[in-house]
Amino acid sequence: MLAIRDLHAGYGKIAVLHSVNLSVEEGQIVTLIGANGAGKTTLLKAVSGIIRPSAGSIEVGGANITHRPPHKIVELGISQVAEGRAILKRMTVLENLRMGAFVRGDLDIGRDIEEMFQRFPALQERQHRLAGILSGGEQQMLAIARALMARPRLLLLDEPSLGLAPMIVTQIFRTLRELQGEGKTIFLVEQNARQALQIADQAYVLERGRVTLQGSGQSFLNDPEIQRNYLGKHAA
């Protein structure tokens, strides 16, 4: 579904990613873990077209999207839940959801909104409230729901657990699993390695702009080096 080959990207003269290779198979949850500043967000920004890679290629379903502008990439069925949620704080919950369907030509969004309300009942209760007054967890749910309104094939998430209570994080990861069950492909960038690896089919470790390890989520959980560096376990 998503294939990244030899990708180099950065900001102006500052190179962040050095020859990243990574692939996401259809229907899988793939997670990318790494420390602050490893380049995780930069990679997602390159995939969603917000920054232009300096070299390499990004393909989605066989189509090369390397130099396409962000709105064209959304039209191809790739939605991003951006870092820090990026909801429209001065619009209501309902307006945010409607905006999520911006790229869709069809008028059937009422049913999709109903679906989102069933998935996230808290959003239904607050549909006429301004998004900015929601709690952090509700804002994250809104961000995910809004991304889903575009009916994406591939959902990109940038640290959805950031700054949220453990219970809410568990709930959000459960939602991601459900979405996978419904056929969505998910690429998840996380610092919360343990929970991300628990739901991931495939996992990658990004260190200083390079992929240093890859494997299944389960094998990562049992890997002593990963345990030491990313799961906070110390070797006995």
Add this chain to the structure above:
Amino acid sequence: MLDTLFDGYTRSILVFTGINIIAAYSFYLPFKTGQVSLGQAGFLAVGAYAAGIMTQKLGLPFPVALLVGGAITGLVGVGVGFPALRIRGIYLLLLTLAFAEIVQGVVMTWEYTGGAEGFQRIPYNAYTLDYVYGLLVVLLVAFARLERSSLGRAMDSIHEDELAAEVMGINVVSIKLLAFGLGAFVAGLAGALFAHHATYVDSTTFNILVGVNILMFVLVGGSSTYWGPVIGAAFLTLLPEFLRMLREWLELLPPEWVEGAPLKRIYAFVHEFLDFENEKRLIAYGIILIVMMILRPDGILTRDSLRRFFAGRREGRLA
């Protein structure tokens, strides 16, 4: 037509209020996508001169000059909008300010349109009042539709959070350019209408202060709804007239009422302060702006206040 209904004084105030509202809309359009322009006066000048050349030098009829002048200004706007895409905030403010300065410089040195002596004998348009309010109705209808359209929502989203807009699939670049160009087009119309009402414009007609005033119209009126620019432009244009009226009423006070020492000084101060012709009204503007910032930072009229007003009326009807 409309002008037969009013005396000359009222007519002139109505024309200037209307042109100011149109100019305020020219600022409101790019502002809807988060672009703050201090250079709208420059676009007014481009429209005024372009249309003036067409009527006075080329002998074209006014309606043609108005539309073509507006279109030319719109194209100039897209040209200025391109570099404006990459910068925001204070830098965009400076860029647009520089643009207005360049226009002023060109106009002052361009002998074809009179240079520093000004562009004289622009044909007088007897129907300015009809044109101005006709255009206003068109603009209001257009903005009412924009508000409910997905384009309008996209603009609001860009204003709020460009990253959010991008990840939702909004073509941020095109919409920002469109808004900037349309804003310039509207400014060009306002400039053309003004030129053919005043029949004379020069390089000082559309100075920096005009740009600041236009910005004030929108910020004071409220920028979250399209009624804001109307309220702001009308309020600030009519305010000096109101102050002048106050001054006239003040003069009707019997002199013995203000004989006492402190009263006399207060009277003299207020009398002087309300003098429409002097620059003290700029102080009044400044005070209004500061008070506004504290009491109603989002302007006199906001989307929420409109919402509440209409919700209240609906509930009232049900009861």
